Amino acid sequence: MKMKKRMKVAIVGGGPAGIGVALGLVRRGIESIALIERNDKIGGIPALYRRKPGGVPTFIRWSRGGRIVFGEDYANGLRAKLSKTDVEVWLETQVLKIVPEEMSLNVVNPSMGNTIIKADSIILACGSREKTIAERGWIMGARLPRVFFTRQIIHWIDRHSVLPLHNPVIIGSDLIAYAAAAKLRAAGSSEPIIIDNCRRPKSPFLARQYFRRWSRPSYRGIIREPIEIIGYGSESAVKLPNDEIIRCDGVVLSGELIPNSELALVGGLEVETPSRTPVVRRDYQFSRPGWFVAGNILGGFHGAEWCFFNGLKVAKSVAKYLSQS
Ligand SMILES: Cc1cc2nc3c(=O)[nH]c(=O)nc-3n(C[C@H](O)[C@H](O)[C@H](O)COP(=O)(O)OP(=O)(O)OC[C@H]3O[C@@H](n4cnc5c(N)ncnc54)[C@H](O)[C@@H]3O)c2cc1C
Structure with missing residues (x-):
């Protein structure tokens, strides 16, 4: 039998956007949040860019003093902020399927196997990939x-x-x-x-x-x-x-990024083809209430910092939705 778990909010993807949503919700006093990430650590694409001797410091953003902030350092900073909260981080957990009408996710991870997570609101922050x-x-x-x-x-x-x-x-x-x-x-x-x-x-x-x-x-x-x-x-x-x-x-x-919107597409949420861009309203919500998107899954090329701040904005919309439902 599959395990079942009930949360207030579930966020798919632990990149800058997903972390931004989680932190934004915490700031608004929302509890019982699960951040689900298939990798063994959160941070998304920036976490791949390691600082190493002789390596190339690929930039994520210029800090105020004109200093370059490295991908790994940027991801570590986000991780440190999140560790001070009660957000449940589920690592090495792949979301296999979404069921919009049941507000649920089907996930699998090595220790718990197949699990169903139900939530009042679910945010897809799965990023983008190269064509x-x-x-x-x-x-x-x-x-x-x-x-x-x-x-x-x-x-x-x-x-x-x-x-x-x-x-x-x-x-x-x-x-x-x-x-x-x-x-x-x-x-x-x-x-x-x-x-x-x-x-x-x-x-x-x-x-x-x-x-x-x-x-x-x-x-x-x-x-x-x-x-x-x-x-x-x-x-x-x-x-x-x-x-x-x-x-x-x-x-x-390289390049030619396309939204990682397969979960939404297969689950029956509205996604444009062939661009794969999720069809959402101004508050980043699908036409099915409670389902939101954040970050690079929205389409186009956006830097990590943009995605993080977009996550904070989406958190505001999610909090509004939760307070009205
Ligand atoms: C190759 C590449 C290089 C880039 N380099 C830069 C750069 O140098 N500087 C810059 O500012 N921007 C760069 N970008 C853009 C970058 O993607 C964004 O800046 C930022 O990382 C997007 O944040 P995000 O949270 O939307 O997505 P991501 O950072 O991609 O995070 C999405 C997360 O969701 C997880 N995920 C996806 N599907 C599932 C699932 N089904 N179950 C569980 N977890 C899932 C992924 O593992 C990932 O950790 C690059 C993009 C690519 C593709």
Whole structure:
């Protein structure tokens, strides 16, 4: 039999947005809050960016004195604030399914197994992810074993000190792509080549300048599509529309973020297709009362700090809803 748990509020995702919602609710005197996170610690994407000797300090925000705040330090700061509250943090807990009409979540974790959590209000703060090859729609290639997302590159290099690619090509040219190039190069790869389907890189000029200390990737803006990923493992290559072949030992798919809204979509909450953006009202609530969203799941690229403050705002809407229901 499945275990059952009753909470006032359940938050899915322990990134800056989820933590912002939790802290905002605590400030408003709400008790019995569960923050559910599938990883072994909270902090979301910023927690991946480790401060390490020789590593690339990828920024999360400039503090008031013009100092860069590192991802891991930023995540630790949020974690410290949360530890002073009574919020229940459920780590290594994956939300498998939501049941909107029952206000419940089906979760699984190693110690409790399958559990149903019911709550008066549920907030989805699951973040965003990079588009797959199929979702980009301009890249051909068979099932390839050495295609990574940027978050995996950060995870391997910053968390495990493993260099997954020695001769990388990066597809995508926004800020995250240049951060990935810097991380790869600083960890010992050859200078990455960045490819995108636009004339100029999407990353802001200043961000590119920031990362030049570590990496000066060459940029190939292709106008005609598609490109093709060919070969296998260390013998991989990217074939451009003019038949030029760029040899590599794997590809990084960077940028082009898409909301992580699968739970909402499968659960029957309103989600736009193909953008996957949740359809919510001005107070961040779905048309089904009690269901809210916060942070990068709302679509677009938002920095960690924006997501945290958005979480605080969503907490205000949730508190209002709870007081009226
Ligand atoms: C690769 C990459 C690099 C980025 N680099 C930067 C940067 O350098 N600076 C910056 O300001 N912004 C960066 N961003 C944007 C960044 O995502 C946001 O700034 C911020 O982390 C978003 O906060 P969030 O809480 O909405 O989502 P996230 O930080 O993504 O947190 C969402 C959390 O939800 C959890 N989760 C998702 N689904 C489930 C589930 N079903 N069950 C349980 N838990 C779940 C995830 O494990 C994750 O911890 C980057 C984004 C990506 C994808």
